[in-house]
Amino acid sequence: MSKPPHAPPLVETAGVEKIYAAGSKVAALKGVDLSIARGEFTALAGPSGSGKSTLLNLIGTLDQPTKGTVSYEGRVVSGLSVDSLSDFRLRSLGFVFQSYNLIPVLTAAENVEYPLVLQDVEPGERRRLALDALRLVGLEHFGARRPDLLSGGQQQRVAVARAIVHRPSLVLADEPTANLDSKTGGHLLDLMEELNKEHGITFLFSSHDSAVLERARRVVRLQDGELTADEVRPDRI
Amino acid sequence: MLRLAWRNVWRNRRRSLINVAAMGFGLAAIMFGQSMMRSLQFQLIEKATGSFTGHVRIERRDVDELKFPDKFMTDPEPAASLLAADPRVLVWGRRIHLTGLVSSANMSLGALICAVEPDKERLITNMASYLKEGRYLEPGTKGIVMGRKIAGRLDVRVGEKVVLMAQAADGSMGAEAFRLVGIHETGSESFDGQMVWIPLSAMQELLGRPGQANELAARLKNIEQADAAAADLDAKLGPGNIGAMSWKKIDKEIIGIQAFQDGLLTIVLIVVFIIVALGILNTQLMSLFERVREFGVLMAMGARPRWIVRLLIVESALLGLVGTAFGLAVGSALIGHFGRCGLALPVGDAFKYFMPFPSVIFLRPSWGMHSFACATVFLVTLLATLPPALRAGRLKPSEALRHV
Ligand SMILES: Nc1ncnc2c1ncn2[C@@H]1O[C@H](COP(=O)(O)OP(=O)(O)OP(=O)(O)O)[C@@H](O)[C@H]1O
Ligand SMILES: [Mg+2]
Numbered sequence: 001m002s003k004p005p006h007a008p009p010l011v012e013t014a015g016v017e018k019i020y021a022a023g024s025k026v027a028a029l030k031g032v033d034l035s036i037a038r039g040e041f042t043a044l045a046g047p048s049g050s051g052k053s054t055l056l057n058l059i060g061t062l063d064q065p066t067k068g069t070v071s072y073e074g075r076v077v078s079g080l081s082v083d084s085l086s087d088f089r090l091r092s093l094g095f096v097f098q099s100y101n102l103i104p105v106l107t108a109a110e111n112v113e114y115p116l117v118l119q120d121v122e123p124g125e126r127r128r129l130a131l132d133a134l135r136l137v138g139l140e141h142f143g144a145r146r147p148d149l150l151s152g153g154q155q156q157r158v159a160v161a162r163a164i165v166h167r168p169s170l171v172l173a174d175e176p177t178a179n180l181d182s183k184t185g186g187h188l189l190d191l192m193e194e195l196n197k198e199h200g201i202t203f204l205f206s207s208h209d210s211a212v213l214e215r216a217r218r219v220v221r222l223q224d225g226e227l228t229a230d231e232v233r234p235d236r237i
Numbered sequence: 238m239l240r241l242a243w244r245n246v247w248r249n250r251r252r253s254l255i256n257v258a259a260m261g262f263g264l265a266a267i268m269f270g271q272s273m274m275r276s277l278q279f280q281l282i283e284k285a286t287g288s289f290t291g292h293v294r295i296e297r298r299d300v301d302e303l304k305f306p307d308k309f310m311t312d313p314e315p316a317a318s319l320l321a322a323d324p325r326v327l328v329w330g331r332r333i334h335l336t337g338l339v340s341s342a343n344m345s346l347g348a349l350i351c352a353v354e355p356d357k358e359r360l361i362t363n364m365a366s367y368l369k370e371g372r373y374l375e376p377g378t379k380g381i382v383m384g385r386k387i388a389g390r391l392d393v394r395v396g397e398k399v400v401l402m403a404q405a406a407d408g409s410m411g412a413e414a415f416r417l418v419g420i421h422e423t424g425s426e427s428f429d430g431q432m433v434w435i436p437l438s439a440m441q442e443l444l445g446r447p448g449q450a451n452e453l454a455a456r457l458k459n460i461e462q463a464d465a466a467a468a469d470l471d472a473k474l475g476p477g478n479i480g481a482m483s484w485k486k487i488d489k490e491i492i493g494i495q496a497f498q499d500g501l502l503t504i505v506l507i508v509v510f511i512i513v514a515l516g517i518l519n520t521q522l523m524s525l526f527e528r529v530r531e532f533g534v535l536m537a538m539g540a541r542p543r544w545i546v547r548l549l550i551v552e553s554a555l556l557g558l559v560g561t562a563f564g565l566a567v568g569s570a571l572i573g574h575f576g577r578c579g580l581a582l583p584v585g586d587a588f589k590y591f592m593p594f595p596s597v598i599f600l601r602p603s604w605g606m607h608s609f610a611c612a613t614v615f616l617v618t619l620l621a622t623l624p625p626a627l628r629a630g631r632l633k634p635s636e637a638l639r640h641v
Binding site: 060087117 | 542
């Protein structure tokens with residue numbers, strides 16, 4: 001990945017802290033500085049409770065840090081209005097969740113189309129782009145199915161298609177393989193890696209499964225809300 | 238969005254059907270209640286005005302009892318010509334009401350003597366249709382028609398003679414023999430046991446009051462115009478001691494009953510509305526609670542909170558539309574059925590004392606009230622969704638996504 005050294009990273013957290021105040025105060029993140037460049041395929045590792053989901057939520061602007069900032073390409077997004085954040089996510093981010101979270105009443109193709117509906121993309125264009133995305137995840141023949149008629153692995157592929165259909169600059173995936181068996185999980189990672197390599201989509205995903213972490217080109221380790229390691233694996237580039 | 242909303246409405250088919258059924262049957266019950274009350278009132282009014290009162294009356298303002306005016310208009314003709322000229326009037330007639338004595342060979346009884354112009358009276362009221370024996374009055378004769386009960390007490394039969402006595406204009410007792418030509422049976426105690434009917438001209442002669450009457454009764458083409466027509470006539474009559482009034486002023490007890498029923502109906506409707514609203518609120522809360530995580534997904538995808546609120550409102554509007562349509566169908570079917578077949582009502586007997594009253598009512602739709610009910614049910618559905626929808630709009634995406 002060659003890029004001008006002075007260009008700002010795609011996303012950067014600066015001194016991000018998160019304290020949950022429900023009941024007793026829990027410091028889930030204690031000052032995290034992390035920057036992700038365009039094109040990365042990075043994993044967030046760490047034991048349960050280390051703060052992976054919290055960090056992904058903050059980067060995904062689904063929650064606000066207690067302290068510190070999150071910025072995209074040099075622009076601070078923490079503190080923007082609710083609607084501006086919605087619009088930002090709509091254009092720039094894609095999400096894959098542990099439990100697929102497809103909308104049960106919509107078909108696979110309609111689920112994939114959804115972000116484009118929110119973007120007011122014209123219906124014909126919408127269908128074409130959704131079909132493209134489904135083709136990328138190898139499910140172009142399953143577009144008419146409802147999620148409950150798809151296997152877990154297929155549902156998660158649909159979720160990936162939904163996360164990339166609008167060409168976001170970053171896809172955030174919180175434990176995308178945790179609900180899949182290791183073989184299916186491996187296939188999903190193949191797919192993500194291919195999308196990263198062939199289509200330049202930046203991925204940041206979390207996992208505590210070492211087989212999954214193996215696949216990342218960079219692994220960032222979290223422990224008790226702090227970054228403890230940041231290894232780049234040149235051998236996988 | 239409409240497509241998504243429509244599918245969301247039916248995602249939990251059972252719950253939505255229960256919701257629709259609750260709304261539908263609630264609305265149908267409301268419409269049925271409205272229609273029943275209105276039809277009952279309509280029939281009550283029809284009977285009261287149609288059997289005796291008439292729609293509009295002209296009589297002296299200083300009478301003690303509007304329903305049975307006992308004071309005479311010495312010259313009713315100017316007022317009569319007003320009625321004759323009013324295009325809203327279908328038919329009108331002169332009347333004299335006076336209490337008097339009716340005697341047979343072996344018995345004397347007090348009675349309310351109603352002297353009418355027979356030709357006109359059979360159009361103003363339907364008393365002629367209650368004749369069970371004999372025939373109706375004929376103008377210029379000395380015939381009398383009376384109720385079955387009073388005839389029974391007097392022990393007279395059709396063709397026999399009775400003597401009427403009443404106080405004449407000069408204060409003396411006027412007396413005259415009349416031949417019983419017909420007997421009516423309305424089922425009403427006060428009609429069948431107290432009233433006797435004779436031709437107006439015979440009465441004027443008996444009382445020594447040629448050309449006089451104590452009321453003019455008119456039937457309008459449309460009873461709804463009674464108030465307006467009465468007001469116009471009253472204005473034309475001027476401030477003298479003769480006035481015009483609508484049946485509403487005369488049959489006050491019906492208006493009282495109507496107000497009472499309307500009040501009752503309103504309370505019942507409010508209760509039904511509250512039940513429907515609570516039911517919908519409850520199921521909406523449940524279904525929204527189950528979908529919190531989905532709202533989190535939508536927000537993560539970039540849906541603005543307002544968009545989600547709008548989606549939920551559209552969903553409930555669709556649900557409300559389906560429920561209202563269903564209720565409208567069931568309600569109309571019910572009303573239609575009982576409009577054809579009639580509905581037997583035990584309360585009919587209670588009114589029978591005062592006037593001939595049917596114990597079967599035929600339901601007729603009153604669309605003004607029904608559309609109000611439909612609109613209210615629909616709005617209640619929308620309003621019931623508003624609080625949970627607004628709450629969904631205030632969710633934080635990260636929290637919504639954590640929701641199980
Ligand atoms: N909404 C919340 N309210 C209170 N505490 C929270 C909340 N979310 C997370 N925490 C706490 O913050 C800490 C970090 O949680 P987080 O979910 O980020 O960890 P994680 O690394 O994703 O764990 P896992 O691997 O189990 O998903 C934990 O101690 C957790 O209990
Ligand atoms: Mg987690």
